Amino acid sequence: MAELAAVETEHLLLRPWEASDGSELERLMADPAVRGGRSFGAERIVRMAEHSARQWRVNGFGPWAAIDKASGAWIGRIGLDELAEWPDTPKIEVGFELHAAWWGRGLATEGAAAALRFGFEHHGLDRIISVTAASHSAARGVMEKVGLTYQGTRYWMNPEVPVVWYAIDRSAWKARTL
Numbered sequence: 001m002a003e004l005a006a007v008e009t010e011h012l013l014l015r016p017w018e019a020s021d022g023s024e025l026e027r028l029m030a031d032p033a034v035r036g037g038r039s040f041g042a043e044r045i046v047r048m049a050e051h052s053a054r055q056w057r058v059n060g061f062g063p064w065a066a067i068d069k070a071s072g073a074w075i076g077r078i079g080l081d082e083l084a085e086w087p088d089t090p091k092i093e094v095g096f097e098l099h100a101a102w103w104g105r106g107l108a109t110e111g112a113a114a115a116l117r118f119g120f121e122h123h124g125l126d127r128i129i130s131v132t133a134a135s136h137s138a139a140r141g142v143m144e145k146v147g148l149t150y151q152g153t154r155y156w157m158n159p160e161v162p163v164v165w166y167a168i169d170r171s172a173w174k175a176r177t178l
C-alpha cells in the first residue's frame, strides 16, 4: 500500500475512493451533461465504483473522490484510473468527472495535475494516458493544459463515437515542472 494516498491541492481534498462513494457516483452519472454521449446503466456504475476502490487495494493508487475544501462538498471523481480494456499499454489514465456546478473553475486541471505528480513521483509510472470522445473540447483542454499531447484517434467501446488519446512521459512531465 502506498504511503501517500490523500492529496490536498489549493481547492481540493483528493482522497482514495471508498465503497461508500458509489452512491455519489450514481448521482454524478445521473446528469446527462456529465455522461456526455456515454451510457451508464446502474450495473456499469456499480462496476466503476468497485473498480475504483479495488485499484487502491491492488495497485496502491486509483481514482480519488474530489472534495471541495471550502464547503466539504463531494464534487466528483478525479485521478489515476486503470482502463482495463484499453488495447495498448500503458493503461493508466488520468480521468476526471465533476458535477456541472463546479465546471469552469480550473478544478479538473488542478486535480489532473495532482494525479500526474502522484503517478510519476510516488508510484514510479513512466507514462500516463488520457482518453476522451474526440468532440469533447473541455476534456481535451484539461489534458493539454496539464501537458499531455495528442497521440491518435480510434473507435473504442462505442463504434459510433471516435475517441482521442493523449499521453505524457515522466521525462516530459519532469521537464515541465523544473
Ligand SMILES: CC(C)(COP(=O)(O)OP(=O)(O)OC[C@H]1O[C@@H](n2cnc3c(N)ncnc32)[C@H](O)[C@@H]1OP(=O)(O)O)[C@@H](O)C(=O)NCCC(=O)NCCS
Pocket (backbone or CB within 6 Å): 033, 034, 035, 036, 096, 097, 098, 099, 102, 103, 104, 105, 106, 107, 108, 109, 110, 131, 132, 133, 136, 137, 138, 139, 140, 141, 142, 145
Ligand atoms: C471535462 C471536465 C472534467 C472539465 O472540468 P473543468 O473543471 O470545467 O475544467 P477546467 O476548468 O479545469 O479546464 C477546462 C479547460 O478546458 C477548456 N474548456 C472548458 N470548457 C470548454 C468548452 N466547452 N469548449 C472548449 N474548451 C473548453 C478550456 O481550455 C479550459 O481552460 P481555461 O480555464 O484556460 O479556459 C468537466 O467538463 C466534466 O466533468 N465533464 C463531464 C465528464 C467528462 O466528460 N469527463 C471526461 C471524460 S473523458
